[in-house]
Amino acid sequence: MNEDGRTGDAPPAAVVLSGFGRVGQAYARWLADAHADGAPLRLAAVRTSTAQWLPPRDADWTSPPRPLPEPLPGIAETLARTRATVLVQAVPSTPEAREWATVEAVTALRAGVHVVTAAKAHLLSGWRELAAAARSGGALVRLSAATGAALPAGDLARSGVRGLGCRSVRACPNGTSTFVLDRLADGGTLAGALAEARRLGIAEGDPSADLSGQDAATKVALLAALLWGWDASAVRWRTEPVGEDTASAARAAAERGRRLRAVASAAADTPHEVRVRLEATAPGDPIHALTGPEKAVTYVCPEAGDITVSGGRSSPLGAALALLKDTLDVVERRHHGFR
Known part of the structure; x- marks a missing residue:
């Protein structure tokens, strides 16, 4: 046996x-x-x-x-x-x-x-x-x-932080938006960034769900459902999209030593709600440290301490x-x- x-x-x-x-x-x-x-x-x-x-x-x-x-x-x-x-x-x-x-x-x-x-x-x-x-x-x-x-965020939500008193989730779970925002910060165009992301296998042929924030909101809604027993089909979200007019904000953040990121969040005290906002993240923030198409999820556990998993690049593999x-x-x- x-x-x-x-x-x-x-x-x-x-x-x-x-x-x-x-x-x-x-x-x-x-x-x-x-x-x-x-x-x-x-x-x-x-x-x-x-x-x-x-x-x-x-x-x-x-x-x-x-x-x-x-x-x-x-x-x-x-x-x-x-x-x-x-x-x-x-x-x-x-x-x-x-x-x-x-x-x-x-x-x-x-x-x-x-x-x-x-x-x-x-x-x-x-x-x-x-x-x-x-x-x-x-x-x-x-x-x-x-x-x-490849990022084991779901495993953590389902069992890895169970019993640790997780009260909220803060995540950058969409590799395409991170990749595009970094290219915009470097002076590139939205069309050029998307073309490169497609060439590298990071972005889908239709990136609208990535740039609108829908993909990030969906992923955090699923994580919240695993964490707190939410009905994922009942989750509402508000999103801030990445568009042509985002380039100036990305460059302005870079000039201040920050990085613009599409950050999705949910909280146990606000059931069935997810928000996706463009944030100028500062050094020391795990989401600021992401490069290219990497992702990160932080589980905020007031008593146990924050737990972050990052990496897991976007690709078919x-x-x-x-x-x-x-x-x-x-x-x-x-x-x-x-x-």
């Missing part, structure tokens, strides 16, 4: 991957490497919005096939056919994908299949429905990739690694010892 209580010849857990863009492809490659290194995982199916592929065990993920060759069955059929343990969602956080992601997640959870997701839209709109489905099926939901990619971390978490649940 292994350390985690499974027999040594137990088969690897079957993973169904929904979404096969840059994040999904990176996840598939890294999962294959993790399996080769002994992680108890196997990619049993890949789904897009129109088709499905059941890969052989020796699939070469350096050049995944396109298009996926098998017509798309219902998610329940796929989960049953593969005997899935985990559904991994690497689908876009768009209104168009929201209903699809919700149906897949709810179906999986009710069937006792854990859900690991990088998508945010269905978490916001269906928080209560997903929670109820998870309870009925005895399954877990993990959303690290939706709250900061960072999101994929967060998905892999969460997959290992739900599969390798320890019931004894130090883990």
Whole structure:
């Protein structure tokens, strides 16, 4: 018997991957490497919005096939056919994908299949429905990739600061806005900064959610829901966007030795509210220290002291690694010892 209580010849857990863009492809490659290194995982199916592929065990993920060759069955059929343990969602956080992601997640959870997701839209709109489905099926939901990619902010909110009396959250969780603001402070243009961010894989093709503050507000709303039991779908937010007229404020902050940042905040004493403001942060502030597309989240715990996690650059690979971390978490649940 292994350390985690499974027999040594137990088969690897079957993973169904929904979404096969840059994040999904990176996840598939890294999962294959993790399996080769002994992680108890196997990619049993890949789904897009129109088709499905059941890969052989020796699939070469350096050049995944396109298009996926098998017509798309219902998610329940796929989960049953593969005997899935985990559904991994690497689908876009768009209104168009929201209903699809919700149906897949709810179906999986009710069937006792854990859900690991990088998508945010269905978490916001269906928080209560997903929670109820998870309870009925005895399954877990993990959303690290939706709250900061490789930055383990979600883990801290869910369990790392539990019992420490966290009263508020102050965060800079959107790497694109930080990258753009630094370029504006250096004298660049908004168009030039966005073009460079896209070239480096930091920004999406449509950066409107990043620049409007919506992405930062969404991430902090999800963290607050994990921290204080809020219904994420009921959270309201006010945001201050990054635009053409922000350049002068970014340069003025730099001249004073400060850095302009899009800072999202929430407080336990102000339920279901998130604010995103452009702040001229000073040296010594963890958010001031960020460079390029890095992120930071500070959990303000009056008695225990502030706890900050920072780093975790924005990239498809960072999101994929967060998905892999969460997959290992739900599969390798320890019931004894130090883990």
